[in-house]
Amino acid sequence: xxxxxxxxxxxxxxxxxxxxxxxxxxxxxxxxxxxxxxxxxx
Amino acid sequence: xxxxxxxxxxxxxxxxxxxxxxxxxxxxxxxxxxxxxxxxxxxxxxxxxxxxxxxxxxxxxxxxxxxxxxxxxxxxxxxxxxxxxxxxxxxxxxxxxxxxxxxxxxxxxxxxxxxxxxxxxxxxxxxxxxxxxxxxxxxxxxxxxxxxxxxxxxxxxxxxxxxxxxxxxxxxxxxxxxxxxxxxxxxxxxxxxxxxxxxxxxxxxxxxxxxxxxxxxxxxxxxxxxxxxxxxxxxxxxxxxxxxxxxxxxxxxxxxxxxxxxxxxxxxxxxxxxxxxxxxxxxxxxxxxxxxxxxxxxxxxxxxxxxxxxxxxxxxxxxxxxxxxxxxxxxxxxxxxxxxxxxxxxxxxxxxxxxxxxxxxxxxxxx
Numbered sequence: 001x002x003x004x005x006x007x008x009x010x011x012x013x014x015x016x017x018x019x020x021x022x023x024x025x026x027x028x029x030x031x032x033x034x035x036x037x038x039x040x041x042x
Numbered sequence: 043x044x045x046x047x048x049x050x051x052x053x054x055x056x057x058x059x060x061x062x063x064x065x066x067x068x069x070x071x072x073x074x075x076x077x078x079x080x081x082x083x084x085x086x087x088x089x090x091x092x093x094x095x096x097x098x099x100x101x102x103x104x105x106x107x108x109x110x111x112x113x114x115x116x117x118x119x120x121x122x123x124x125x126x127x128x129x130x131x132x133x134x135x136x137x138x139x140x141x142x143x144x145x146x147x148x149x150x151x152x153x154x155x156x157x158x159x160x161x162x163x164x165x166x167x168x169x170x171x172x173x174x175x176x177x178x179x180x181x182x183x184x185x186x187x188x189x190x191x192x193x194x195x196x197x198x199x200x201x202x203x204x205x206x207x208x209x210x211x212x213x214x215x216x217x218x219x220x221x222x223x224x225x226x227x228x229x230x231x232x233x234x235x236x237x238x239x240x241x242x243x244x245x246x247x248x249x250x251x252x253x254x255x256x257x258x259x260x261x262x263x264x265x266x267x268x269x270x271x272x273x274x275x276x277x278x279x280x281x282x283x284x285x286x287x288x289x290x291x292x293x294x295x296x297x298x299x300x301x302x303x304x305x306x307x308x309x310x311x312x313x314x315x316x317x318x319x320x321x322x323x324x325x326x327x328x329x330x331x332x333x334x335x336x337x338x339x340x341x342x343x344x345x346x347x348x349x350x351x352x353x354x355x356x357x358x359x360x361x362x363x364x365x366x367x368x369x370x371x372x373x374x375x376x377x378x379x380x381x382x383x384x385x386x387x388x389x390x391x392x393x394x395x396x397x398x399x400x401x402x403x404x405x406x407x408x409x
Contacts, residue, residue, distance in 0.1 A: 001162075004158070007158065017257070023142070026138055
Protein backbone atom coordinates (compact mmCIF):
# COMPACT_ATOMS: atom_id res chain seq x y z
CA UNK A 1 0.00 0.00 0.00
CA UNK A 2 2.83 2.36 0.83
CA UNK A 3 4.39 1.76 -2.58
CA UNK A 4 1.09 2.58 -4.30
CA UNK A 5 0.72 5.77 -2.27
CA UNK A 6 4.25 6.74 -3.22
CA UNK A 7 3.50 6.28 -6.92
CA UNK A 8 0.22 8.19 -6.51
CA UNK A 9 1.80 11.21 -4.83
CA UNK A 10 4.88 11.24 -7.07
CA UNK A 11 2.72 10.81 -10.16
CA UNK A 12 0.26 13.63 -9.56
CA UNK A 13 2.89 16.05 -8.33
CA UNK A 14 5.22 15.02 -11.17
CA UNK A 15 2.62 15.75 -13.85
CA UNK A 16 1.80 19.16 -12.36
CA UNK A 17 5.47 20.05 -11.93
CA UNK A 18 6.25 18.88 -15.46
CA UNK A 19 3.52 20.98 -17.01
CA UNK A 20 4.29 23.95 -14.73
CA UNK A 21 7.88 23.93 -16.00
CA UNK A 22 6.55 23.70 -19.56
CA UNK A 23 4.28 26.67 -18.76
CA UNK A 24 7.33 28.65 -17.65
CA UNK A 25 9.16 27.60 -20.81
CA UNK A 26 6.26 28.83 -22.94
CA UNK A 27 6.38 32.19 -21.16
CA UNK A 28 10.14 32.50 -21.73
CA UNK A 29 9.67 31.49 -25.35
CA UNK A 30 7.07 34.23 -25.69
CA UNK A 31 9.44 36.80 -24.22
CA UNK A 32 12.28 35.78 -26.52
CA UNK A 33 10.44 35.05 -29.74
CA UNK A 34 6.87 36.19 -29.36
CA UNK A 35 5.88 39.78 -29.11
CA UNK A 36 7.98 41.69 -31.64
CA UNK A 37 7.69 39.06 -34.33
CA UNK A 38 3.95 38.73 -33.86
CA UNK A 39 3.55 42.47 -34.31
CA UNK A 40 5.61 42.39 -37.49
CA UNK A 41 3.64 39.46 -38.85
CA UNK A 42 0.39 41.32 -38.18
CA UNK B 43 -8.47 -38.79 -42.03
CA UNK B 44 -5.54 -36.43 -41.47
CA UNK B 45 -7.35 -33.67 -43.37
CA UNK B 46 -10.20 -33.69 -40.87
CA UNK B 47 -7.82 -33.82 -37.91
CA UNK B 48 -6.07 -30.69 -39.17
CA UNK B 49 -9.25 -28.74 -39.78
CA UNK B 50 -9.55 -25.64 -37.65
CA UNK B 51 -13.19 -26.49 -37.09
CA UNK B 52 -12.17 -29.47 -34.95
CA UNK B 53 -10.23 -27.24 -32.52
CA UNK B 54 -12.92 -24.59 -32.18
CA UNK B 55 -13.91 -23.64 -28.64
CA UNK B 56 -16.92 -21.64 -27.33
CA UNK B 57 -14.49 -18.98 -26.09
CA UNK B 58 -13.21 -18.43 -29.62
CA UNK B 59 -16.74 -18.02 -30.94
CA UNK B 60 -17.45 -15.49 -28.20
CA UNK B 61 -14.34 -13.56 -29.22
CA UNK B 62 -15.55 -13.54 -32.83
CA UNK B 63 -18.69 -11.80 -31.59
CA UNK B 64 -16.61 -9.17 -29.82
CA UNK B 65 -14.40 -8.69 -32.89
CA UNK B 66 -17.36 -8.50 -35.25
CA UNK B 67 -19.09 -6.01 -32.93
CA UNK B 68 -16.06 -3.72 -33.19
CA UNK B 69 -16.03 -4.12 -36.98
CA UNK B 70 -19.76 -3.33 -37.02
CA UNK B 71 -19.33 -0.24 -34.83
CA UNK B 72 -16.41 0.96 -36.95
CA UNK B 73 -18.32 0.60 -40.22
CA UNK B 74 -21.86 1.57 -39.33
CA UNK B 75 -21.34 4.02 -36.45
CA UNK B 76 -17.86 5.15 -37.56
CA UNK B 77 -16.54 4.85 -33.99
CA UNK B 78 -12.75 5.29 -34.33
CA UNK B 79 -12.89 3.25 -37.56
CA UNK B 80 -9.17 3.59 -38.32
CA UNK B 81 -8.39 1.60 -35.19
CA UNK B 82 -11.47 -0.41 -34.33
CA UNK B 83 -11.73 -1.95 -37.81
CA UNK B 84 -8.25 -3.56 -37.83
CA UNK B 85 -8.54 -4.37 -34.10
CA UNK B 86 -11.88 -6.11 -34.62
CA UNK B 87 -10.52 -8.03 -37.61
CA UNK B 88 -7.41 -8.95 -35.62
CA UNK B 89 -9.58 -10.36 -32.83
CA UNK B 90 -11.55 -12.51 -35.27
CA UNK B 91 -8.58 -14.01 -37.09
CA UNK B 92 -6.49 -14.63 -33.99
CA UNK B 93 -9.39 -16.64 -32.61
CA UNK B 94 -9.57 -18.90 -35.63
CA UNK B 95 -7.99 -22.16 -34.43
CA UNK B 96 -4.67 -23.61 -35.61
CA UNK B 97 -3.62 -20.48 -37.52
CA UNK B 98 -0.57 -19.81 -35.31
CA UNK B 99 -0.68 -16.17 -36.40
CA UNK B 100 0.50 -15.14 -32.92
CA UNK B 101 2.91 -18.04 -32.43
CA UNK B 102 6.15 -16.53 -31.01
CA UNK B 103 8.95 -16.56 -33.57
CA UNK B 104 6.70 -17.92 -36.28
CA UNK B 105 3.36 -16.18 -36.72
CA UNK B 106 2.90 -13.29 -39.14
CA UNK B 107 1.00 -11.04 -36.75
CA UNK B 108 3.32 -11.99 -33.90
CA UNK B 109 6.12 -10.43 -36.00
CA UNK B 110 4.11 -7.22 -36.39
CA UNK B 111 3.48 -7.26 -32.66
CA UNK B 112 7.01 -8.14 -31.64
CA UNK B 113 8.89 -5.75 -33.89
CA UNK B 114 6.23 -3.05 -33.90
CA UNK B 115 5.01 -2.89 -30.34
CA UNK B 116 7.43 -4.84 -28.14
CA UNK B 117 10.32 -3.09 -29.83
CA UNK B 118 8.54 0.24 -29.20
CA UNK B 119 8.50 1.23 -32.86
CA UNK B 120 4.83 1.85 -33.62
CA UNK B 121 3.59 4.09 -30.74
CA UNK B 122 6.46 6.58 -31.24
CA UNK B 123 5.80 6.63 -35.00
CA UNK B 124 2.15 7.41 -34.32
CA UNK B 125 3.36 10.26 -32.13
CA UNK B 126 5.54 11.51 -34.98
CA UNK B 127 2.41 11.79 -37.10
CA UNK B 128 0.43 13.39 -34.28
CA UNK B 129 3.17 15.97 -33.82
CA UNK B 130 3.07 16.80 -37.53
CA UNK B 131 -0.70 17.20 -37.29
CA UNK B 132 -0.67 19.36 -34.16
CA UNK B 133 -0.84 23.13 -34.12
CA UNK B 134 0.38 24.29 -30.71
CA UNK B 135 -0.88 27.82 -31.40
CA UNK B 136 -3.91 27.57 -29.11
CA UNK B 137 -1.77 26.32 -26.21
CA UNK B 138 0.91 28.97 -26.74
CA UNK B 139 -1.73 31.70 -26.92
CA UNK B 140 -3.28 30.71 -23.57
CA UNK B 141 -0.61 28.76 -21.68
CA UNK B 142 -2.54 28.78 -18.39
CA UNK B 143 -4.85 26.18 -19.97
CA UNK B 144 -1.94 23.72 -19.79
CA UNK B 145 -2.89 23.02 -16.16
CA UNK B 146 -6.25 21.66 -17.26
CA UNK B 147 -4.32 18.98 -19.14
CA UNK B 148 -2.49 18.19 -15.91
CA UNK B 149 -5.73 18.02 -13.89
CA UNK B 150 -7.11 15.44 -16.27
CA UNK B 151 -4.34 13.07 -15.19
CA UNK B 152 -5.87 12.90 -11.70
CA UNK B 153 -8.22 10.21 -13.06
CA UNK B 154 -5.20 8.17 -14.12
CA UNK B 155 -3.71 8.14 -10.63
CA UNK B 156 -6.97 7.73 -8.70
CA UNK B 157 -7.81 4.71 -10.85
CA UNK B 158 -4.27 3.37 -10.45
CA UNK B 159 -4.76 3.43 -6.70
CA UNK B 160 -8.20 1.81 -6.81
CA UNK B 161 -7.00 -0.91 -9.21
CA UNK B 162 -4.14 -1.68 -6.85
CA UNK B 163 -6.49 -2.00 -3.88
CA UNK B 164 -8.59 -4.39 -5.97
CA UNK B 165 -5.68 -6.79 -6.24
CA UNK B 166 -3.91 -5.81 -9.46
CA UNK B 167 -0.13 -5.49 -9.25
CA UNK B 168 1.40 -1.99 -9.29
CA UNK B 169 2.41 -2.44 -12.93
CA UNK B 170 -1.04 -3.68 -13.96
CA UNK B 171 -2.76 -0.91 -11.99
CA UNK B 172 -0.63 1.71 -13.77
CA UNK B 173 -1.56 0.27 -17.15
CA UNK B 174 -5.25 0.33 -16.25
CA UNK B 175 -5.03 3.85 -14.85
CA UNK B 176 -3.48 5.28 -18.00
CA UNK B 177 -6.70 4.45 -19.90
CA UNK B 178 -8.07 7.59 -18.20
CA UNK B 179 -5.65 9.64 -20.28
CA UNK B 180 -7.68 8.55 -23.34
CA UNK B 181 -4.55 8.21 -25.40
CA UNK B 182 -4.30 4.93 -27.32
CA UNK B 183 -0.60 4.92 -28.32
CA UNK B 184 0.49 5.91 -24.80
CA UNK B 185 -1.67 3.17 -23.28
CA UNK B 186 -0.10 0.63 -25.63
CA UNK B 187 3.40 1.97 -24.98
CA UNK B 188 2.98 1.71 -21.21
CA UNK B 189 1.25 -1.69 -21.33
CA UNK B 190 4.02 -3.16 -23.49
CA UNK B 191 6.55 -2.06 -20.86
CA UNK B 192 4.73 -2.80 -17.62
CA UNK B 193 1.95 -5.33 -18.23
CA UNK B 194 2.00 -6.88 -21.73
CA UNK B 195 -0.63 -9.40 -20.65
CA UNK B 196 -3.15 -6.53 -20.35
CA UNK B 197 -2.18 -4.80 -23.59
CA UNK B 198 -5.11 -5.96 -25.70
CA UNK B 199 -7.80 -5.29 -23.11
CA UNK B 200 -6.40 -1.88 -22.12
CA UNK B 201 -5.91 -0.77 -25.74
CA UNK B 202 -9.43 -1.79 -26.74
CA UNK B 203 -10.84 -0.10 -23.61
CA UNK B 204 -8.90 3.11 -24.39
CA UNK B 205 -9.97 3.25 -28.04
CA UNK B 206 -13.55 2.30 -27.18
CA UNK B 207 -13.87 5.09 -24.67
CA UNK B 208 -12.20 7.52 -27.06
CA UNK B 209 -14.85 6.58 -29.59
CA UNK B 210 -17.55 7.06 -26.96
CA UNK B 211 -16.34 10.52 -25.90
CA UNK B 212 -19.50 12.19 -27.33
CA UNK B 213 -21.62 9.98 -25.07
CA UNK B 214 -19.51 9.77 -21.90
CA UNK B 215 -18.43 13.39 -21.49
CA UNK B 216 -21.56 15.56 -21.94
CA UNK B 217 -23.51 14.25 -18.89
CA UNK B 218 -20.47 14.84 -16.65
CA UNK B 219 -19.93 18.30 -18.15
CA UNK B 220 -23.55 19.28 -17.58
CA UNK B 221 -23.63 17.82 -14.09
CA UNK B 222 -20.60 19.81 -12.93
CA UNK B 223 -21.39 23.18 -14.53
CA UNK B 224 -24.23 25.66 -14.28
CA UNK B 225 -25.94 27.15 -17.31
CA UNK B 226 -24.25 30.48 -16.58
CA UNK B 227 -20.82 28.85 -16.50
CA UNK B 228 -21.44 27.10 -19.81
CA UNK B 229 -22.23 30.48 -21.35
CA UNK B 230 -18.93 32.08 -20.33
CA UNK B 231 -17.27 33.56 -23.38
CA UNK B 232 -13.50 33.44 -23.18
CA UNK B 233 -11.28 36.26 -24.38
CA UNK B 234 -9.46 35.56 -27.59
CA UNK B 235 -5.80 34.61 -27.09
CA UNK B 236 -2.92 36.70 -28.41
CA UNK B 237 -1.37 36.15 -31.82
CA UNK B 238 1.43 33.59 -31.69
CA UNK B 239 4.42 34.22 -33.91
CA UNK B 240 5.69 31.56 -36.28
CA UNK B 241 9.12 31.80 -34.62
CA UNK B 242 7.56 30.99 -31.27
CA UNK B 243 5.90 27.94 -32.77
CA UNK B 244 9.19 26.90 -34.34
CA UNK B 245 11.10 27.06 -31.06
CA UNK B 246 8.39 25.35 -29.02
CA UNK B 247 8.98 21.71 -30.06
CA UNK B 248 12.70 22.08 -29.39
CA UNK B 249 12.17 23.66 -26.00
CA UNK B 250 9.36 21.30 -24.99
CA UNK B 251 11.33 18.19 -25.97
CA UNK B 252 14.33 19.29 -23.93
CA UNK B 253 12.34 20.40 -20.89
CA UNK B 254 10.09 17.34 -20.67
CA UNK B 255 12.81 14.79 -21.37
CA UNK B 256 15.12 16.42 -18.83
CA UNK B 257 12.36 16.11 -16.23
CA UNK B 258 11.00 12.67 -17.21
CA UNK B 259 13.59 10.78 -19.30
CA UNK B 260 11.35 7.72 -19.58
CA UNK B 261 8.92 9.75 -21.69
CA UNK B 262 11.63 10.35 -24.32
CA UNK B 263 10.50 7.89 -27.03
CA UNK B 264 7.04 9.45 -27.30
CA UNK B 265 7.87 13.09 -26.57
CA UNK B 266 10.92 13.13 -28.86
CA UNK B 267 8.94 11.81 -31.81
CA UNK B 268 5.95 14.04 -31.05
CA UNK B 269 8.10 17.15 -31.04
CA UNK B 270 10.12 16.02 -34.07
CA UNK B 271 6.88 15.71 -36.03
CA UNK B 272 5.90 19.18 -34.91
CA UNK B 273 9.30 20.54 -35.87
CA UNK B 274 8.78 19.10 -39.37
CA UNK B 275 5.53 21.03 -39.49
CA UNK B 276 6.71 24.34 -38.10
CA UNK B 277 10.11 24.49 -39.81
CA UNK B 278 8.34 24.62 -43.20
CA UNK B 279 11.51 23.37 -44.90
CA UNK B 280 10.75 19.63 -44.94
CA UNK B 281 7.28 19.58 -46.39
CA UNK B 282 7.78 16.05 -47.76
CA UNK B 283 8.68 14.70 -44.32
CA UNK B 284 5.83 16.62 -42.75
CA UNK B 285 3.37 15.28 -45.30
CA UNK B 286 4.53 11.67 -45.10
CA UNK B 287 4.57 11.74 -41.26
CA UNK B 288 1.00 12.89 -40.93
CA UNK B 289 -0.42 10.80 -43.76
CA UNK B 290 1.30 7.79 -45.34
CA UNK B 291 3.51 6.75 -42.44
CA UNK B 292 0.80 7.21 -39.84
CA UNK B 293 -1.69 5.23 -41.94
CA UNK B 294 0.76 2.38 -42.47
CA UNK B 295 1.68 1.99 -38.81
CA UNK B 296 -1.99 2.29 -37.85
CA UNK B 297 -2.69 -0.88 -39.83
CA UNK B 298 0.01 -2.83 -38.00
CA UNK B 299 -0.95 -1.34 -34.64
CA UNK B 300 -4.64 -2.19 -34.94
CA UNK B 301 -4.06 -5.68 -36.25
CA UNK B 302 -1.43 -6.49 -33.63
CA UNK B 303 -3.49 -5.17 -30.73
CA UNK B 304 -6.55 -7.12 -31.86
CA UNK B 305 -4.47 -10.26 -32.25
CA UNK B 306 -3.31 -10.11 -28.63
CA UNK B 307 -6.89 -10.77 -27.57
CA UNK B 308 -7.20 -14.52 -27.78
CA UNK B 309 -9.97 -16.17 -25.81
CA UNK B 310 -7.68 -17.67 -23.16
CA UNK B 311 -6.23 -14.28 -22.26
CA UNK B 312 -9.29 -12.13 -22.71
CA UNK B 313 -12.13 -14.10 -21.18
CA UNK B 314 -11.28 -13.51 -17.54
CA UNK B 315 -13.06 -11.52 -14.87
CA UNK B 316 -10.08 -9.15 -14.63
CA UNK B 317 -10.88 -7.89 -18.12
CA UNK B 318 -14.37 -6.84 -17.02
CA UNK B 319 -12.77 -4.95 -14.13
CA UNK B 320 -10.36 -3.31 -16.59
CA UNK B 321 -13.26 -2.02 -18.69
CA UNK B 322 -15.10 -0.66 -15.64
CA UNK B 323 -11.95 0.90 -14.18
CA UNK B 324 -11.04 2.39 -17.57
CA UNK B 325 -14.45 4.03 -17.79
CA UNK B 326 -14.12 5.28 -14.22
CA UNK B 327 -10.67 6.73 -15.00
CA UNK B 328 -12.02 8.48 -18.05
CA UNK B 329 -14.92 9.99 -16.10
CA UNK B 330 -12.69 11.21 -13.25
CA UNK B 331 -10.27 12.73 -15.76
CA UNK B 332 -13.11 14.62 -17.42
CA UNK B 333 -14.46 15.81 -14.07
CA UNK B 334 -11.11 16.87 -12.64
CA UNK B 335 -10.37 19.09 -15.65
CA UNK B 336 -13.72 20.86 -15.23
CA UNK B 337 -13.25 21.26 -11.48
CA UNK B 338 -9.79 22.77 -11.87
CA UNK B 339 -11.15 25.28 -14.41
CA UNK B 340 -13.79 26.29 -11.87
CA UNK B 341 -11.14 26.57 -9.17
CA UNK B 342 -8.93 28.74 -11.41
CA UNK B 343 -11.91 31.03 -12.00
CA UNK B 344 -11.90 31.90 -8.29
CA UNK B 345 -8.59 33.70 -8.77
CA UNK B 346 -8.84 35.26 -12.21
CA UNK B 347 -10.72 38.09 -13.88
CA UNK B 348 -10.35 36.53 -17.30
CA UNK B 349 -12.75 33.64 -16.73
CA UNK B 350 -12.33 30.20 -18.20
CA UNK B 351 -15.41 28.38 -19.45
CA UNK B 352 -15.23 25.24 -17.25
CA UNK B 353 -16.35 23.07 -20.15
CA UNK B 354 -12.91 23.64 -21.65
CA UNK B 355 -11.44 21.71 -18.70
CA UNK B 356 -13.11 18.54 -19.93
CA UNK B 357 -10.89 18.65 -23.01
CA UNK B 358 -7.90 17.90 -20.78
CA UNK B 359 -8.39 14.24 -21.59
CA UNK B 360 -6.26 13.68 -24.63
CA UNK B 361 -8.78 12.27 -27.10
CA UNK B 362 -7.70 14.73 -29.81
CA UNK B 363 -9.66 16.41 -31.33
CA UNK B 364 -12.86 14.60 -30.33
CA UNK B 365 -12.88 15.93 -26.74
CA UNK B 366 -12.44 19.52 -27.96
CA UNK B 367 -15.29 19.07 -30.46
CA UNK B 368 -17.57 17.79 -27.70
CA UNK B 369 -16.72 20.89 -25.64
CA UNK B 370 -17.67 23.05 -28.61
CA UNK B 371 -20.96 21.17 -29.03
CA UNK B 372 -21.99 21.32 -25.36
CA UNK B 373 -20.97 24.99 -25.19
CA UNK B 374 -23.01 25.78 -28.30
CA UNK B 375 -26.07 24.17 -26.72
CA UNK B 376 -25.93 26.85 -24.00
CA UNK B 377 -24.93 29.71 -26.30
CA UNK B 378 -24.99 29.20 -30.05
CA UNK B 379 -22.43 31.92 -30.71
CA UNK B 380 -19.91 30.73 -28.16
CA UNK B 381 -16.97 29.23 -30.05
CA UNK B 382 -14.98 27.14 -27.60
CA UNK B 383 -13.20 24.83 -30.01
CA UNK B 384 -9.99 26.84 -30.32
CA UNK B 385 -9.81 27.28 -26.52
CA UNK B 386 -10.47 23.58 -25.92
CA UNK B 387 -7.63 22.55 -28.22
CA UNK B 388 -5.11 23.99 -25.70
CA UNK B 389 -5.95 21.64 -22.80
CA UNK B 390 -6.59 18.87 -25.30
CA UNK B 391 -2.98 19.01 -26.52
CA UNK B 392 -1.73 19.60 -22.96
CA UNK B 393 -3.60 16.42 -22.05
CA UNK B 394 -1.56 14.45 -24.60
CA UNK B 395 1.67 15.77 -23.11
CA UNK B 396 0.35 15.22 -19.57
CA UNK B 397 -0.55 11.59 -20.29
CA UNK B 398 2.90 10.93 -21.73
CA UNK B 399 4.50 12.48 -18.64
CA UNK B 400 2.23 10.33 -16.42
CA UNK B 401 3.27 7.22 -18.37
CA UNK B 402 6.94 8.24 -18.10
CA UNK B 403 6.62 8.62 -14.34
CA UNK B 404 4.99 5.18 -14.06
CA UNK B 405 7.81 3.63 -16.09
CA UNK B 406 10.57 5.37 -14.16
CA UNK B 407 9.15 4.22 -10.81
CA UNK B 408 7.76 0.79 -11.63
CA UNK B 409 9.95 -0.76 -14.32
